[in-house]
Amino acid sequence: MTQNNELVDARNVVFERFTDMLLECNVISKRHTDMYPITDIGTKLFSGEEEKGDGEKETILATVNRMAAPFLGITSVGVHLLCYVRGNGDDDSSDDGDKTNIGLFQNVIKEAGEEAGIDPEVVTKNALSTGCLSQMTCKPNDGTCMKQSLYYIWDMEVDRKTFIPHPADGEVVQFELCTAKQLEYEVRYGNRLRPAMILVITDFLIRHGIITPDNESDYSKIIAAIHRERLVLEYVPP
Numbered sequence: 001m002t003q004n005n006e007l008v009d010a011r012n013v014v015f016e017r018f019t020d021m022l023l024e025c026n027v028i029s030k031r032h033t034d035m036y037p038i039t040d041i042g043t044k045l046f047s048g049e050e051e052k053g054d055g056e057k058e059t060i061l062a063t064v065n066r067m068a069a070p071f072l073g074i075t076s077v078g079v080h081l082l083c084y085v086r087g088n089g090d091d092d093s094s095d096d097g098d099k100t101n102i103g104l105f106q107n108v109i110k111e112a113g114e115e116a117g118i119d120p121e122v123v124t125k126n127a128l129s130t131g132c133l134s135q136m137t138c139k140p141n142d143g144t145c146m147k148q149s150l151y152y153i154w155d156m157e158v159d160r161k162t163f164i165p166h167p168a169d170g171e172v173v174q175f176e177l178c179t180a181k182q183l184e185y186e187v188r189y190g191n192r193l194r195p196a197m198i199l200v201i202t203d204f205l206i207r208h209g210i211i212t213p214d215n216e217s218d219y220s221k222i223i224a225a226i227h228r229e230r231l232v233l234e235y236v237p238p
Helices: 005-024 104-116 120-126 180-188 195-207 219-226
Strands: 035-039 060-065 076-085 089-097 128-137 147-157
Touching (some): 104 120, 147 195
16 A cells, blocks of 8 residues: 555544544543554554565554544554572563554663663563453443553563662552562452553463462463454545
């Protein structure tokens, strides 16, 4: 697909007006600093003008503010880096929505540095891709605004003595080293974790044998739910 910059700019203007309307109607409380790229359904998600295998350019159709995207039925894409030490627990050191014109793993490296002060070289050498999770959430008060999300996950085993993440950009107040049992309690009964964190940490606990078919009666249902294919609205060019 050939990118029409004037058409992209026109779409962006419409989406900005839509975001303004959501703010004026108090549907959302603020603009997010992140802008989500919207790509053709036939191309790799959120990769900008990169070469596909057949030489065709991948095309961004428009960008929309992260806070407004769910109200347009747009599937949001995020990345999570889970840092853990053997025998203790894990720490979801960085998570963020995918940025415009940046690859997923490059986004992991970028956010790990910005949010947790982690050396990019450490992430590049040690982070391992472990899968992709899906989630659908809605507003808790009235059940509106069904938000579809995809989260790409990386694990990174670290040395407890030498690895010390620290808040670098002000988005995170502090980091805690939690035991696996503490995390299991939080995903089952606690209220400290956001829905995305519950999803990602539940997957981590399953993969590391903390949540098993013997201690969770809904084990198979959870596995199916976090990998469920979600509705994708296909774009048909004019």
